[in-house]
Amino acid sequence: MTPAQQPRREAAFIFILVTVALDMLALGVIIPVLPKLIVQFEGGDLGSAARIVGLFGLAWAAMQFFFQPVLGALSDHFGRRPVVLASNLGLGLDYIFMALAPSLPFLLIGRLISGATAASVSTANAYIADITPPEKRAGRFGLIGAAFGLGFVLGPAIGGALGAYDLRFPFWAAAAFSLANALYGYFILPESLPPEKRTTGIVWRSANVAGSLDFLRRDRALTLLSGALFLSYLAHESLPALFVLYTQQRYHWDVADTGWALAIVGVSQTIVSGGLVRPAVARLGEKVTLTIALVSGALGFLAFAFAPTGLGFMAGAPLVALWGMANPSFQGLATRLAGSSEQGRLQGALGSLRGVSGMTGPLIFSQIFAFSLSIDFFSGASYFAAAALLVSSLTLGLKAINYKLL
Template sequence: MSSLFKRPGKAAFAFVLVTVALDMLALGVMVPVLPKLIVEFEGGDLQRAASIAGVFSFAWAFMQFLFQPVLGALSDRFGRRPVVLLSNLGMGLDYIFMALAPSLPFLFAGRLISGVTAASLSTATAYIADVTPAEQRAGRFGLIGAAFGVGFILGPAIGGLLGAHDLRYPFWVAAGLSLLNAAYGYFILPESLAPESRTATVLWRSANVIGSLDFLRRDRALALLAVAIFLSFLAHESLPSLFVLYTQYRYHWDAATTGWALAIVGVSQTIVSGGLVRPAVKRFGESATLVAALGFGAAGFAVYGLAPTGGIFMAAPPLIALWAMANPSFQGIATRVAGASEQGRLQGALASLRGVSGMVGPLFFSQILAASIAADAFSGAGYLIAALLLGASLVIAQRALRGRSPEGAKA
């Protein structure tokens, strides 16, 4: 190992958790207000706003789809730290741009820029893979989910309260948090990837969408897992695509109520990600934990779609939270296949899958809601489709896991 590089210790893991929490807090404060700002720009036309919100989400995910593999390959070559820092700086400046947006096209341009710069979560996941033994990764990925949840406990609640006064205020708060995160990382966050573990050059053949997705075909189990992960990602897109406008339409919730509801979702996820993933994986193994989590998620989406009242609707977050055990298990299994110098490309490839789902999902789910509003018909269909997607993910994941040795089970 190079004498100039000192491998990060346990404190570095804590630094990454703070980084992710601040990123999610910055993102979370905008969740209750961005669709409502679109409604405002459209003169109160809720049906048209639902369609436009889907286009916004598609555009953001398309930029992620194009640039995440590039950022993953760059992090394998130059290290995780510079990618995280530039990402946070770019997001902070972009939130300022969005706060000042005078019209819908400017707001749309801001979302495009945000899609390019929002890379820190996948890079943070690669960071954790760098500094964590394989058998402990699922548990630590669960803690990343907990940090994610902390951001969504505070973020939507703050965004809802600020948005009740002015829909622009949350964007300024998000900008400040992202710039603070960039400063925090510059002075405190150490590098995780040793020089000898980096690629000699940027592998441009995998730093593009086709090469990135082809990376996932190298192993049959990994390819099947990739399909299952994609379906899980696609189901997840129903949450940001539907939650705000669906609850406004069906239950007549305002921005503050929506913010508190999203905070409850964040609390539930944090409890599960921070407190249940590690003991569940230790007791039952990654595979059994994954299958159970997908089943809980499918049940939660069914409740979302069928709930006749807002109170019953809010009985679903605990079930959705248990689904949060799926991604750490997926990640833990997948990182065993990739080598030390490939973790960035793996996370870039998985981020590409998220990008595809982020392009397809918002358009699909938002158009279902828009059509339901136009026809004055049953509006919970999108959530029921999400439940079916998780059911399919469960079946494919079981095929991928068949015959695997139970790594991490009852360690």
């Protein structure tokens, strides 16, 4: 990289950070109001609305599962810029569609579209791999994680404030964020993948779920690493699936208690992703950083499982936050196992794994929790299972590293 190219690439990286933050902000804005809007469509029937909310969550995760590989393969052929910009534009228009949705089926269609267009996160990760040397990628993926966290911390707060006036307002705000991002990117964002490094044709074999997962099986180290990442993704699903119900059942927290606790967790994870990943990887290397992250996460989940008081439960939050160093380390290691023209397919395949965890994790952990309550057994069993998943993730990750990467 020449000195003249460095400022341009730094500006491009900042745009990608802004893109991810605004995308997550837009998604976060509608979190507090989407269930309430569904309740409204269902005439106030909470039981019926709860089942539909679950269906909406499954539908969104399924679209992520199917479209991550597609957008990744498209970005390998056409470049990252058009895919990122099309996603921002599509999200903005879709939020307008949802703001105007006259009935529940229209709202579901909008949610399906947002699941497909939000799948461009894999392209954003490929963009980072394009413009960053391998040894610095983990740190930058950490900053992407911080942008995620910032969006999800601020988004629900903005959405809750706007939704207090009208349940449709947050959708308009989300549309404004996404459309402004598309306009900004149209004038600012350069292409990161030069024509000579693009695939000569769209690799349709990889632009689908089966093909993308087959892509991960082509190399033993990549197979082990992706398996470790999937187990980490799966453990993460225990947080959104159980946090509210578990703390209500065990510690009798009300809505305010839960809100403050989630804010503390979100801020802690943002600080770790944005401030600790880069110096940790630079000083310790990805192998040691990954080990510390997964061990910390496992200990944090054990604290969640066994803490007798709410204060003890929150003592596990910093440990779970340190686990936030794992995903950037995984991503940085994985990018070394794919060529420059394959980063989109790699990120699409890894995104599909996240889609699988998003579809299966909530069901698994909620059923463990429900079963433990039904037999009056250890109610922290779900978080104990999450800790076990992280130990398994560490085992596979170290095998992958020792096999080929280091």
